[in-house]
Structures are given as structure tokens and as C-alpha cells.
Amino acid sequence: MNATLLLFLSIYIPALVANGSPTLIRKGHPVDLGAKFLDGRRILGDGKTFEGFTLGVLYATSVALTLANLLGEPLIAYYGAVAGVGALLGDMTGSFVKRRLGVERGEPLPLLDQLDFLLGAYLATSAAGYTPPLHYAAALAVIVYVLHRATNIAAYKLGIKPVPW
Ligand code: CTP
């Protein structure tokens, strides 16, 4: 594998981990503390919790440290952790946008639901000094979108999830 792609993947895998791990939290304390915005709707909603955020940061950082060790590149630990935090902030920003549009917690908003975390990771790593090649980021966005849809539809058909999104 070429070095540019390997670097990209090792920094963005922690972002994927950060995005996936909060779902393990069944119930936590909402980051918005239950508060409402000017429009009378929740700022973020019950789907964004301190516990989910903390777990996401811890898992993403662990994976980033492991990859940095394996590949002998300490910067991967730093950028991977940044990507993880960026992903979680991007996901929260996505929820903020959904609430402002009147979309309830857990209701779907296609594209934003699947890609907000990736945009957050992209902006965060870029701000920290690692701007990924745009074609890699775009390819990852397509892969994430397709896998997200496919796994949720499969989970719905298997009766694991109540809704197909
Ligand atoms: N989660 C969490 N804390 C976070 C992010 C996610 O606890 N910071 C958990 C919540 O249990 C959430 C689940 O992961 O329900 C799935 O995340 P997501 O799909 O982003 O949340 P939704 O419930 O769909 O809420 P929203 O409409 O705000 O996206």
C-alpha cells in the first residue's frame, strides 16, 4: 500500500471508531443538560451524551496509539486522536443542525447522519496540520455512506433495529 494512503487510513480509522463507539452507551447524561435553544427545541437532544463522547475519545485514542506504535509514526497518535475528537464534535454539530430543522432525535436526515462525523474529522485534522487528499476523503465518504445504509437495513430486517436507518 502506498505511504499516503496508509497514513490517511491510520488517521481516519480512529475517526470511524469514535463515531461507532458511543452507540454502546444505552443511557447517559445529555451534553446539552436537557436545555432548549431559542426555537424551543432541545439544543442537541438525548442522543448526545457525555458518556458517549468520553467513550468515543478513549476508544479512538487507544486505536490511534496502537496504529502509531505498529507503524512507528508518533504523529499518527496525535492526528488520530484529533480525528476522533473532530468526528465526535462533527456528530454533535449534525444533531444541532437536525434539531434546528425540526428533525427529532433518532429521526433520519440522509447524508448529514452518515457524513457529519467525517466532515468534523476532516476539518479538525486539517486545522491541526494534516489535510487528507480530497479524493481519499471523498472515497471514504462514499464507502461510509453505503456501509451505513446497508448495515442499518440489514439490522432492521433481522429485527435488531426498529427502523431501517
Ligand atoms: N451517542 C451518545 N453520545 C454521543 C453520540 C452518540 O451517547 N456523543 C449514542 C446515543 O445513544 C445515540 C447513539 O449513540 O442514540 C447513536 O448516535 P446517533 O445516531 O448519532 O444519534 P441519534 O440517536 O440518531 O440522535 P440524532 O438525531 O441527534 O443524530
Ligand code: MG
Ligand atoms: Mg442517528
